[in-house]
Amino acid sequence: MSNMDMVRGLQERAARALPAEHVRDVEGWRLGLAPSCSWWVGSVLPHGDAQPDDLARRVVGAEGFYAGHGKAARFQISPGACPEGLDTVLAERGYRRQSAVSLQVASVARVREQAAAGSLRVRLEERPTRAWFDIWRAVHADGGDARSEWDMLARVEPPTAYACAVIGDDVVAVGRTVADTGWAGVFSMATLPAARGKGAARAVLVALADWAGAHAAGRMYLQVERDNAPALRLYERTGFSELCGYHYRTAG
Structure with a gap:
């Protein structure tokens, strides 16, 4: 499998693990709409191939879809995994470049090796609990609607696991994972400021790796x-380690 195919496959898994409220597939481009969720849930995943002279038409079509719902179009741009020239077309149409992101991979065995004596206790659940959700929101709430975020999590297809690292009786760090065709994606990592530097996030990752291996x-x-x-x-x-970097382009 080429790196390009791996990147496409992982980003499509990530889209399933962060399911938009409405999804439209247009010639291989996935248009996600999630009006009240965190912004990255509702973006265009432009993986279907397109000829250079056809890019503008397809961008205009995506813009029309989002405009019809009162939203600006936002594209996820991964060099090598998107049609060549798309980033340039979007820049010429006035799209702003935002949010440089690193897509990273690891073997489950390598992550599990990081378990250390005295690691914090970690609880795993099949569904998000109120304690899990409250920690995630406390760290990452960005104006998204809490009810819509709950609904987004309810749309995730199993198998999934939600991890809570605990000090005493208090949840101090959380994360979640979704197993999908041989891979486990890690999402929603969050640690309360007072618990940072105590191994809580590492304990969550190791617990998620144990679950993934099973x-x-x-x-x-x-x-x-x-x-x-x-x-x-x-x-x-x-x-x-990094597989690739990518960024977003947002209209306006």
């Missing part, structure tokens, strides 16, 4: 913003 997933992937230095250090220490 659910026929030999490899893991995640997406992290490139300006999040603490998270990048954590993922490097636990065995992840």
Whole structure:
């Protein structure tokens, strides 16, 4: 499998793990609409091939879809996995470049090696609990509607696992994973500020890796913003490395 095919496959798995409320497939481009969720849930995944002279037509079609719902179009741009020239076409149409992201991968075995004596206790659930959701919201709430975020999680197809790292009786860090055709995606990592530096996030990752290994997933992937230095250090220490970088283009 080429890197391009792997990138496309992982990003399509990620889209299934972050399911939009409405999805339209147009000639291989996935148009997601999630009006009240975090913005990255509702974007265009433009993986279907397109000839250079056809790009503008297809961009205009996507713009019409989002305009019809009162939203601006936003495209996820992964070099090598999107049609050549798309980023340039969007820039020429006035789209802003935003949110540089690193797509990273690791073997489940490598992540599991990071377990250490005295690691924090981690609970795993099949569904998000209120305690799990409250920690995630406390760290990452960006104006998205809480009810819509709950609904998004309810749309995720199993098998899934929600992890809570606990100190005493208090949940201090969370994360979730979705197993999908041999891979386990890592999402929603969050640690309360007072618990940082105590191994909570690493304990969550190791617990998710243990679960992944038990659910026929030999490899893991995640997406992290490139300006999040603490998270990048954590993922490097636990065995992840970058497969590719990507960014978004937003209309207006």
